[in-house]
Amino acid sequence: MSLNKQWNDIVPTAGVAMNGINYQLLLNEDFWQFLTAEQHKGLLQHELMHIAFFHLTDFEQLKDRDLSNIAKDIEINQYIDKSIIPPGACLPETFPELNLEAKQGTTYYYQKLVQGARDKSCPNLNNLLEAMKNSEKTFKIMGGDREGNVPDHSTWKEVEGADSVTKKLLKSQTEHVLKEVAEQVIKSRGTIPGEMSEILKKITELDKPAFDWRGYLRRFVGGSAKVEVKVRRSKPNFRFEDNPGIKIKQKRKILVAIDTSGSVSTTELNEFLHQIHHISKTGTEVTIIQCDTAITSISTFDPKSEFKIHGRGGTDFSPVTDYYDEHRSKFNCLIYLTDGEAPAPQKCRGPVLWVISSHGTINEHLKGTQIKMN
Secondary structure, three states, rough: OOOEEEOOOOOOOOOEEEOEEEEEEEEEOOOOOOHHHHHHHHHHHHHHHHOOOOOOOOOOOOOOOOHHHHHHHHHHHHOOOOOOOOOOOHHHHHHHHHHHOOOOOOOHHHHHHHHHHHHOOOOOHHHHHHHHHOOOOOOOOOOOOOOOEEEOOHHHHHHHHHHHHHHHHHHHHHHHHHHHHHHHHHEEEEEEEOHHHHHHHHHHOOOOOOOOHHHHHHHHHHOOOOEEEEEEEEEEOOOOOOOEEEHHHEEEEEEEEEEEOOOOOOOHHHHHHHHHHHHHHOOEEEEEEEOOOOOEEEOOOOOOOOOOOOOOOOOOOOHHHHHHOOOOOHOOOOEEOOOOOOOOOOOOOEEEEEEEEEOOOOOOOOOOEEOOOO
16 A cells, blocks of 8 residues: 555554555554564554555444444454464453454444443453543453553544545545455455455445335336437438437436535445435436535536535535425426434425435434435
């Protein structure tokens, strides 16, 4: 990844920080000198896997930052050979009372940790959370004199506080590098590690549609608002011999609204964009309107062009529904992609389909049909 590397006493061990639209690696020199050459490899693998697993740009839905950091370390440390992993690393066996299964992903470990923290059923987790609260570097592991290392991701704050465009660039840069390296490995007849195969599959394939959009739009919208007439010189005109043939094609025109408020995470925005892509593949002409508390952008969707998100403020559905009412004759319907977290608009004359994100909540006050992504 051409990472910039530097010694830095801010981190107790090592850490990854933002550097433009790439990352840089920070190393504590005293800690580095303490490790063996093999443990150097384990430490570097640990930091690089945080990048490769998109731990710095994803998982905004994990609200508790401390438990999220622990979950991320548990996930990636399992993929590092135990003979080279630095001592005191967090692993499933560090928290025996939680009965953590192997290699289940960050979200699984986070949910288990949330339950354990709530019940206070795991002494090692209690000790770790207390150490994190007091900004300590290690915590006591019960049943011996061993100590565990406290996960320190303080260098991630700059990434977490970055705007959505910067995060998207960081993620795109990482995806580009991963795909290039994978191609080189395959060409050299090497093998891709199993833990990376799933990630590469996700970034090289478009997510499956959340719904049967073709059938759903046919039922929800009905007739077409636009008719395209194409001249086909290869097709004979049976009515007028000297004229070219014509092909008549009906096409829907749909207004798709994206809720770009701060309550909508980057993960949810990615969900929305995938669904818009699938809607456009049904032969539907999609006009995208972005809105938080006000309309920030109106554009025709082009799957080949880069898409930029605007907004990230509060939430108000009314500007979109007002625009839809004013331009009702242009569109078959309005599809509103949102997390559902806002009061219902006062009025909306045309048909509206509310598509609630997988992390959102059905809002019973919204008028119209509501469907939720799984």
